[in-house]
Amino acid sequence: MSSPKPRQLSTPVITAIAVLLGAVVGAWWVYGTNSGSGNGYPADSKTVALSTNDKECAAQSELAAELEPLVRGDVAAMSIRQPVENTPALSFLDEKGTSTSLDDFKGQVLLINLWATWCAPCRAEMPSLAKLQSELGGSDFKVLAINIDTGDQAKPRAFLNEIGVSNLGLYQDNTMEVFNTFKRKGLVLGLPATMLVDRQGCLFGVMNGPAEWASEDSFALVEKMIDISGKSPGVPAS
Numbered sequence: 435m436s437s438p439k440p441r442q443l444s445t446p447v448i449t450a451i452a453v454l455l456g457a458v459v460g461a462w463w464v465y466g467t468n469s470g471s472g473n474g475y476p477a478d479s480k481t482v483a484l485s486t487n488d489k490e491c492a493a494q495s496e497l498a499a500e501l502e503p504l505v506r507g508d509v510a511a512m513s514i515r516q517p518v519e520n521t522p523a524l525s526f527l528d529e530k531g532t533s534t535s536l537d538d539f540k541g542q543v544l545l546i547n548l549w550a551t552w553c554a555p556c557r558a559e560m561p562s563l564a565k566l567q568s569e570l571g572g573s574d575f576k577v578l579a580i581n582i583d584t585g586d587q588a589k590p591r592a593f594l595n596e597i598g599v600s601n602l603g604l605y606q607d608n609t610m611e612v613f614n615t616f617k618r619k620g621l622v623l624g625l626p627a628t629m630l631v632d633r634q635g636c637l638f639g640v641m642n643g644p645a646e647w648a649s650e651d652s653f654a655l656v657e658k659m660i661d662i663s664g665k666s667p668g669v670p671a672s
Contacts, residue, residue, distance in 0.1 A: 435436050436633040442553075445458075445571060455542045458496075458607065461660055471652065488520045490520075490634070490636070491517075491518045491519055491520045491634070491635075491636035491637070492517040492518060492519070494518040494636050494638070495515075495517040495518045495634065497518075497637050497662045498514050498515060498516060498518050498639075499514075499516075499592060499633055500538055500658065500662055501514050501638065501655065501658055501659065501662075502514055503528075504651070504654050504655045504658050505655065506641075506651060507649070507650075507651035508646040508647075508649040508651040509641070509645055509649075509651045509655050510651075511641050511642065511643055511645060512628075512630065512639045512640070512641045512645075512655065513639060513640050513641065514638060514639050515638055515639060515640065518543055518632075518636050518637065518638055519636065519637045520590075520635065520636060520637065521536060521578055521629070521631050521635050521636065521637040522615045522616065523535065523536070523615075524536045524580075524607075524612050524615065524621060525607075525611075525612075526580055526606060526612055527587075527605065527606050527607065527608075528603065528604075528605055529587070529591075529603050529604040529605070531587075534605070536631075536635055537635070539576060539578065540633065540634065540635060541573075541633050542573065542574060542575060542576045542632075542633060543574060543576075543627075543631065543632055543633055543656070543659050543660050543663050544575075544576055544577075544578045544579065544627060544630075544631040545566070545575075545576070545577045545578065545629075545630055545631075545647075545656065546561075546578045546626045546627060546628065546629040546630075546631060547559075547563055547577065547578070547579045547580070547626060547627075548580055548582055548612065548613055548616070548622065548626060548627045548628070549579060549580070549581055549582070549625060549626050550581060550582050550583050550590075550625055551581070551583055551589050551590050552583070553625040553626060555625070555626055555643065555644040556625055556626040556644070557593065559577070559626060559645060559646070559647065560594070560597060560599055560602075561597060561599060561642040561648070562645075562646055562647040562648035562652075563577050563579055563599075563602065563647050564599040564601055564602055565647065565648035566652060566653070566656065567600060567601050567602055569648075569653060570653065570660070571601070571659065572654055574660050575622050575656060575660050577604045577647075578605065579604055579605065580605045580606065580607055580612055581601075581604065581605065581606040581607075582606070582607055582608070582610050582612065582613050582625075583606065583608060584608050584609075584610065586608070587604055587606055590604060590606065591604055591630040598631040601638055611623075616629070621637075621640050622640070622642060623642045626643065626644050627640070627642055627643075628640070628641040628645070629639065629641075630655075630656075630659055632659065632664065633663045633664045634663075634664065638659065
């Protein structure tokens with residue numbers, strides 16, 4: 435008796451499998467490629483404690499709880515840190531190619547956004563980040579968008595010029611160490627990633643994935659962060 439012939443998949447089935455695999459690979463490229471070393475921490479950043487956490491930032495946890503009711507709608511993916519933690523030390527370049535760090539922005543509430551030109555969701559949310567900066571940016575608040583393309587500044591600069599975004603500046607870390615620092619701490623899973631930091635450099639919130647930053651939900655959250663930042667725990671926000 436001859437062995438039965440192997441069953442061959444039809445062309446539509448093969449096509450469907452190829453499309454599925456392509457989608458998986460594409461998602462991995464956007465949220466995992468070029469991410470450097472990591473330790474596989476769980477997605478819920480609330481469950482991961484930073485070794486750099488200190489008492490000064492932890493004391494702000496009562497204030498962080500005031501943000502929770504505003505984590506909704508367009509910013510529902512923001513994870514408020516409990517306890518509040520010290521933001522890891524970060525160094526990167528400004529648009530003149532000069533080395534700078536988070537310490538240079540002390541005194542301002544920061545919305546730190548990590549992005550790359552090869553990340554489609556990053557590109558899509560850039561205009562809304564620029565709108566947020568236009569509406570609330572100033573001495574109290576700054577959108578600090580840090581590009582992590584591994585080349586020089588030509589490509590990200592061309593992209594920002596193309597979409598007409600000029601108010602964010604061009605901060606870049608082409609070593610990707612900024613991204614990898616957050617990833618090793620279990621804070622970010624891919625791009626885009628956004629961190630909400632108070633005037634003293636304490637990390638109040640982390641968001642993985644894109645958001646509509648030019649929205650009432652976003653404005654309300656940031657305005658509350660500005661209001662409570664720098665206040666002593668137990669002192670009502672004005």
